[in-house]
Amino acid sequence: MENFNFYSPTEFVFGKDRENECGKYVKQYGGTKVLLHFGGGSAVRSGLLDRIQNSLNEAGIPFVALGGVKPNPRDTLVYEGIRICREQNIDFILAVGGGSVIDSAKAIAAGTVYEGDFWDFYSGKAVVEKALPVATVLTIAAAGSEGSGDSVITKEDGMLKRGTGSPALRPRFSVLNPELTMTLPAYQTACGATDIMAHVFERYFTNTQEVEITDRLCEAVLMTMLKETPRVIADPMHYEARANIMWAGTVAHTNIVGVGRQQDWNSHNLEHELSGLYDIAHGAGLAVIMPSWMEYVYQHNPMRFAQMATRVFGCQMNFENPSDTALEGIACFRKFLHSIGMPINFTEAGAKAEDIPVLVEKLGVGDGCLPGFMNLTAKDAEEIYKIAANAVI
């Protein structure tokens, strides 16, 4: 096991109706004037924003509302948020939405108390050392931003997508009410579930030996997702299944399933180019890329994939030929993704095999490699994209 720090100071406020306690928690965590940050109209139409505003009013906490966050949240809205926070002396940011809204809120929180351009944090010129306190009311189980210190923002000029991270950006509290996810379309629910499983797999495939506790915790989250996801696809109003998925999504990304070892994240790297070039949801892109990545790299350590196959997917171990078990596990994963409505190849996802050279070029590996479970050269990336282009179940 490698040395590590684990730090997850967010207070998770989980369950039915908990958004009605927002006012109390903002006060507890020192907020006196709030920027209420959200996305499109669904939070308004569902009455969620009303309930949160009532809670803030009851606690006597004034707020300014700033909606309009888009998927792949933009720098332009971040600048507007920073301006509002400064002009209105706002000292607390409450994000109501999914990963995009939360990431935008984190950028505003860091930028408001920074003298330079907030983009410095995303271009690597500066490190976030302080920020306004952020809290969240989560409406989709997927990105895990409600329990992380990470944020990804897209610069409109050139559509540059860049990330930053800091303990200062970890939410003070996050409200997780599974009921808020019941109205999500099945496709978005499945995309979120795929993202959650990918967050675990990126940490599961490692070259660090002997981290049994982290392996087992990874497998716990994955098995939960295998059980619960088909239930919410079949019955979107299933509270217990929604609740298990929502908490699994947070557990998957606080890093408690990743500590003590090298992690991978190359499926995320390959996917970012896919959803960057086409209008593909991140989770759907991962469904196409991740099993293909697995097929390409499993020979690097077939026993690790056989472990996944037997422990997570319940395959029988083939002791004479572990690679068969490994491949069976990968096939199970792809079948599972297909069963919940995810695309499994370029055609289903709306991507084109003839664009593979463009995808590889945009990856920017050059003569180097993407480090990970298996270091990937540009040629390796090309082969993985080719598998993804033509995958069948």
Added chain:
Amino acid sequence: MENFNFYSPTEFVFGKDRENECGKYVKQYGGTKVLLHFGGGSAVRSGLLDRIQNSLNEAGIPFVALGGVKPNPRDTLVYEGIRICREQNIDFILAVGGGSVIDSAKAIAAGTVYEGDFWDFYSGKAVVEKALPVATVLTIAAAGSEGSGDSVITKEDGMLKRGTGSPALRPRFSVLNPELTMTLPAYQTACGATDIMAHVFERYFTNTQEVEITDRLCEAVLMTMLKETPRVIADPMHYEARANIMWAGTVAHTNIVGVGRQQDWNSHNLEHELSGLYDIAHGAGLAVIMPSWMEYVYQHNPMRFAQMATRVFGCQMNFENPSDTALEGIACFRKFLHSIGMPINFTEAGAKAEDIPVLVEKLGVGDGCLPGFMNLTAKDAEEIYKIAANAVI
């Protein structure tokens, strides 16, 4: 799933040599003068205290040392610690040791900034709302106090053992260096492992349905303990096994394996009377009590015990008679405890069957019951003690 809050703000600083960073972390968390609190001579003899003092010196942080914490930490030393902290204007408490030292440190931290008698918090007269910041350097994987807000203190006058808990008592940081546990005698290592497994089982046996994610996380910790404990008993210097156990012990008690449902804790209740009456280590007492409790209560929900048997101990499910599987799992647990050197009945533990009426009397159930997975009357408790008295493998 029931509504819950999960809050674990402690920064865990895990790995080899990390105690040398104490000075840096004390400074980071605002300490300017430290009470260095520890137990007997092993921390001195091993050179651990020297290394920590060097680290504090290098960071320019003055400290006062207060050793002498005993197992079942006493109120008398807490009063002395409070006096020292007040007289010397100490603003940070660093506990070096196991659960007893950490619990004592928490009591001093709360008592120093409280105008009344610190025992008010333990007698239920007052609630801890603030405390000096506490941090820990853990030397045994067992109690989980390094990641919890709980503390148990014994009042010497009458040997009353009482507990309290508060978010304010959660350590700011906890250093977990598995090397520090390598010199523990095998018996203490096994007692710690038993305590860790018990912390999980107390949360595993619940009447709340449909908390798959928490079930799976419980099972992850238990399977890790089954793999790693025999390895450290056979080879005390096995770093990787020690590391897995140490982190599993912390994960077992931050409550991440317990959220969203009713918990039990009656094995702990029954055990407290055993180690209260005799000189039995807490873990050893749990080894005697917990499988006996399981045998007595399994019929309340045989399928839950069959789940434990198949998922944790790898038993084959008997679909015609699940109770057989349940009993097989319980037998596996008792055999495992015996294999790591734990006592499994009163005789092996040094307790006497003829004292059972005394144990039941001290439990103080009267005509009521101990609420839990199965509510226990005094008669139930008596029957469980009887099973424990005569258990065989």
